[in-house]
Amino acid sequence: MKIDSEHLEILAVIVEKGGLTEGAEALGKSQPSVSRSMALLEKRIGMPLFQPGRRPLRPTELGLSLARFGARIRAANQEASLLVQRFRKGHAGRLRVGGSPIFMDGVVSTMIADFQMRHPEVQIDQSYGYVDTLEASLRNGTLDMAILPLHPSQVPPGLSFTPVLPSRNVVAARAGHPLIRRKAITQADLAPYTWIAPPANSPLYRDLERALKSIGQEDFNVSFSGGTLASIQSVMAGSDALTVLPYSVVFLSRRSVPMEALPLRIDHPERQLGLLMPEDRPGPPAMRQLIVFLTEEFARLTARMEHDQQVTRRRG
């Protein structure tokens, strides 16, 4: 014998409001409707819910007890409705965001921290990966958004790519490094120094090779390789080793980890950091919130970087 939860909810409201008519009003239903609902419930359970012949309808002992359950059900239902509303507006939910390690650690994670200050009910699951794995995850639905540097021609079909930042690579060194104050740097200047290399299978590693090749240095001495951004920063801060990093990462890390970009133009691929998402699937509503947030943040970052470059160029 299954009781209709709706009936219990109605009962709860009637008892709470102290009468059928008032209860009906509170429920936004007509009086005959709730009257019949209660009659049906009484018939189902085979016992009276209200004392007979009392005009401001008073519940029986059983009616009162059941009303308490109805109130619990009602509370749960209301909570659920609220959750749906928050979810609809993108103020609640879970977002699975993946991206290339260096950018995620150096740029995106701080932005996500800001985002979570505004939307504490949005849970963000962050993961790392390169193009192929990220693309696969997006396709099989285990990832909602990927953030990675990509050349327009590389954008996989069926996925949409929104560029948010030009990804210019620079050679970075610790603040106070002997090479930094130089006006111009040649390949010969670099030769004495060892290199911190990203993991060998990473695009950034290939960027490093290409960059050094572009300035005439075919071979290079790797003193450290394979770590995440945190390790790279630590090693760089504690040695004279050099590395290749996106300028945005250097720019944002300067405060906490003193480092600078060498005044040296290196070759780098025509890629832009951007947001990669399934073209058809809109993703969770919280996605919209995150997209506009990241877009704004990256625009702000771009402006700050440009402004900073003008200043240093003027000074230099």
Add this chain to the structure above:
Amino acid sequence: MKIDSEHLEILAVIVEKGGLTEGAEALGKSQPSVSRSMALLEKRIGMPLFQPGRRPLRPTELGLSLARFGARIRAANQEASLLVQRFRKGHAGRLRVGGSPIFMDGVVSTMIADFQMRHPEVQIDQSYGYVDTLEASLRNGTLDMAILPLHPSQVPPGLSFTPVLPSRNVVAARAGHPLIRRKAITQADLAPYTWIAPPANSPLYRDLERALKSIGQEDFNVSFSGGTLASIQSVMAGSDALTVLPYSVVFLSRRSVPMEALPLRIDHPERQLGLLMPEDRPGPPAMRQLIVFLTEEFARLTARMEHDQQVTRRRG
């Protein structure tokens, strides 16, 4: 936007069972039925509850969250159903029982204690009163059952009366009282002793008057009056005062409060202790349980009292 609680319950079961088909089976509904219920819920809230294109139907983040609420609702509903079942069988509920003070304290309360050992979920509200007030309470529905001594001709119309015990009054005195060992007692023997009288407005007080008149004692000396059974017992135990009590009360009190009935026949009204209830209204289901319980207990008590009398008669 009100969510249908039933839908949330269905969602909970589907998620719990790991699929729509299994969920439908667990719910005892057909698969198309729950399928369309979920489709309707998704349409109502305007968001997908399940990941598209997954065959063992997997919930989305929102679906999972809502399922948790559904589980809560389901639990409350099940508890409510259980309550109804217990209530139906009379194993739960509240009974309002009233009766004449002496009988309630001396006989009924111990039986009710036993009853509550068996049915701990039945709450019993006990009250005291005499015929008129008890009858009124029964009629206006503030009392479910009255237990009081009544003459068959006194039974108010519209109420049913089930006798459970002949109510024979006796003169009682403390154990070891000088009068108890006597073979026969005359009015003159009683004269030196004072009397403990029940409240002046009580039937038992009139019984006392009538009893003494029946043995020729027109006037009597009251040393204590107006208390409940506990007071009467205390005064009796600590003095040589006499009183009139139902034999059943004396019989049951002997163990805890040493007292005896004097070997003296007194006149007493032709009344029987019985259960008075509204004729039409069946009362809460727990009533049935209490009625059979009390009937059995009183039958047992009657048997014990008869057996006891035979023994003492043989000895005396």
Add this chain to the structure above:
DNA sequence: ACATAATATGATAATAAGTTATGAAAATAG
């Protein structure tokens, strides 16, 4: 007893839930 407020009921239309039969799509097995 009368007026008033509160609830129940009748008639009926709309909505939702239930059914079986069947089609489509994903997962699994060969």
Add this chain to the structure above:
DNA sequence: CTATTTTCATAACTTATTATCATATTATGT
């Protein structure tokens, strides 16, 4: 990779419930 099985969605239809308004019935209070 194709065939088969599982799993879910849809169509067509029946039944149950809820909704409405209009109206009758039943307490309550003056």
